Amino acid sequence: EEMVGEVLNVMKDLAKEGMTMVIVTHEMRFAKEVGDRIFFIDGGNIVEKGTPKEVFENPKHPRTKDFLSKVL
Numbered sequence: 051e052e053m054v055g056e057v058l059n060v061m062k063d064l065a066k067e068g069m070t071m072v073i074v075t076h077e078m079r080f081a082k083e084v085g086d087r088i089f090f091i092d093g094g095n096i097v098e099k100g101t102p103k104e105v106f107e108n109p110k111h112p113r114t115k116d117f118l119s120k121v122l
Contacts, residue, residue, distance in 0.1 A: 054077075058077065058080050061073065061080075061084065062080075062083070062084055065084045073085075076121070078106075078118070078121050078122060081102065082102045082106050083102075085102050086101070086102075087099065087100070087101065088100060088101070088102050088104075088105040088106075090105060090109075090111065090113070090114045090117070092111075092113045092114075097111040097113055097114060098110060098111045098113075098114040106118065106122070
């Protein structure tokens with residue numbers, strides 16, 4: 051758990067410096083804080099994409115809504 055926190059902090063710092071990254075994560079708070087664009091993938095398909103505000107505050111796809119209701 052401590053190691054995960056350290057890695058996430060390094061990634062936050064890199065994002066603040068402008069580094070482009072593609073990150074696959076189940077850490078939704080991290081994705082919301084650091085991401086410019088969020089892609090929600092279900093069954094290998096992108097079912098939702100948008101800014102963190104769009105995806106987290108107004109998800110359109112039922113699978114996204116269901117997932118976020120369980121993890122946030």
